Amino acid sequence: MPVVxxxxxxxxxxxxxxxxxxxxxxxxxxxxxxxxxxxxxxxGARETIKAILDYxxxxxxxxxxxxxxxxxxxxxxxxxxxxxxxxxxxxxxxxVTPEAASEIMEKHVKGGSVVRAYIIPA
Amino acid sequence: MREIALHILDLAENSVTAGAQAVKxxxxxxxxxxxxxxMIEDDGKGMDAQTLARVTDPFYTSRTTRNVxxxxxxxxxxxxxxxGHLSITSQPGHGTQIEVVFQHSHFDRMPLGNLEDTxxxxxxxxxxxxWIFQYSVRPSNEAETxxxxxxxxxxxxxxxxxxxxxxxxxAFLRDxxxxxxxxxxxxxxx
Numbered sequence: 001m002p003v004v005x006x007x008x009x010x011x012x013x014x015x016x017x018x019x020x021x022x023x024x025x026x027x028x029x030x031x032x033x034x035x036x037x038x039x040x041x042x043x044g045a046r047e048t049i050k051a052i053l054d055y056x057x058x059x060x061x062x063x064x065x066x067x068x069x070x071x072x073x074x075x076x077x078x079x080x081x082x083x084x085x086x087x088x089x090x091x092x093x094x095x096v097t098p099e100a101a102s103e104i105m106e107k108h109v110k111g112g113s114v115v116r117a118y119i120i121p122a
Numbered sequence: 123m124r125e126i127a128l129h130i131l132d133l134a135e136n137s138v139t140a141g142a143q144a145v146k147x148x149x150x151x152x153x154x155x156x157x158x159x160x161m162i163e164d165d166g167k168g169m170d171a172q173t174l175a176r177v178t179d180p181f182y183t184s185r186t187t188r189n190v191x192x193x194x195x196x197x198x199x200x201x202x203x204x205x206g207h208l209s210i211t212s213q214p215g216h217g218t219q220i221e222v223v224f225q226h227s228h229f230d231r232m233p234l235g236n237l238e239d240t241x242x243x244x245x246x247x248x249x250x251x252x253w254i255f256q257y258s259v260r261p262s263n264e265a266e267t268x269x270x271x272x273x274x275x276x277x278x279x280x281x282x283x284x285x286x287x288x289x290x291x292x293a294f295l296r297d298x299x300x301x302x303x304x305x306x307x308x309x310x311x312x
Contacts, residue, residue: 006298010280013290018283036247038193041132042123046236049243057292066287068247070139 017062029063030109035080037071043078044097051098052081055105064109077120083108094120123196125235126160126224132193133162133220134244138251140166140218145244148256149237151226151310154263157206158224158234169212177210197222204228238299245274245295246286257302259309268309270302 034040034049049066056064072080077094081101084090091114093104100118107115123129130147137145142164150159169177178198198208206223224231241255258269274286281291 006294007276007280009294010277010291013288013294014281014284017288017290034247036131036135036243038132038135041128041135046128046131046239046243049247050239053242053246053287053292053296056287057289057296060289062288064287065285066246068135068138068243070135 020062029065030086031082031084032064032066032109033069033082033084034066035070035072035078036068039071039075040078040080045079047098048079048081048096048101051101052105055102059105059110061105061110074120080120085109085112092120093118123193124232126158126222126232127235127237127240129193129197129222130160130162130237131240131244133197134240136193137162137164137166137218138248140164140168142166142217142251144252144254146254146256147241147244148258149234150258150260150267151234152260153226153310154260154265156226158226158231159221160223161219161221163217163219165217168214168216168218169210170214174210174212178208194220200224200230200232204231238296238303241272241299242295245272246292249278249286257306259306261309265309268306270306272298272302 032052034045034052036045049068052066055061056066072082072092074080074094079096081093081096081104082090083093083104085108091108093100093115096104096118104115104118107113123132130149134145134147144165146163148161152159178195194208201208201222201224205225205228208220208222210218210220212218237257245253253274255272256269258267260267284291286292286295
């Protein structure tokens with residue numbers, strides 16, 4: 001039955017993930033928050049989060065938590081994405097198109113350097 | 123918003139804001155009755171009669187930062203234009219149920235849109251909630267209704283400490299939604 005098969009797949013994924021985790025010392029995890037209030041959705045936030053999830057999947061990134069939240073309160077900058085790497089301060093990016101999201105994933109989340117061009121001015 | 127799937131995402135986000143622990147989303151393309159129906163049911167804090175009356179008012183929003191909340195009023199207007207309706211049932215402490223119905227064949231009906239991305243973003247973006255998704259197509263009076271059902275509880279019980287955003291799990295979820303929805307949708311073409 002398809003359901004049983006899929007849960008077996010997940011068990012295998014879980015075992016592999018836990019094995020890998022034991023081998024390498026786990027780096028501090030990264031949190032990504034996407035504003036998904038009405039203005040965010042209207043500005044394309046679903047496509048933005050999809051680009052982030054696709055990047056994680058295609059680049060096999062682990063230890064990343066992606067969350068949706070309500071309005072971040074800067075409507076004219078939607079879609080808004082916040083990135084928190086380990087204990088570093090929250091970086092808030094604005095007008096994050098799917099292309100911008102991939103760039104932020106590449107340079108900030110994977111590469112470790114903040115992408116100044118998309119940071120929302122305080 | 124130009125897709126019903128985006129409105130569903132918006133309504134489900136309202137359920138999250140209302141403190142829901144479980145949300146069920148059901149979408150049915152009923153060709154036999156020429157109806158497209160979407161239902162969002164949550165166990166959040168619910169609304170009293172006064173708030174309920176104001177929710178479909180374009181100048182009402184529960185936010186205090188801005189004065190116009192256009193999500194529900196615009197969806198209601200779009201449904202009514204297509205010989206449909208939007209109805210909300212809610213009581214404080216008893217959650218909220220929103221149903222929106224369109225005439226399926228209506229020329230002005232907005233497309234259902236990308237339901238799989240709406241489901242993926244809700245399930246991964248709010249992993250602490252219990253999500254149940256249902257998508258069905260009823261091609262005709264004679265034919266059987268085809269349904270895709272997704273419940274994230276057994277998945278999370280199996281994965282335990284491994285997050286839904288693990289790359290292999292994301293691939294699994296994307297496939298599950300895409301294949302499930304595509305299979306049911308193939309019934310739309312006779």
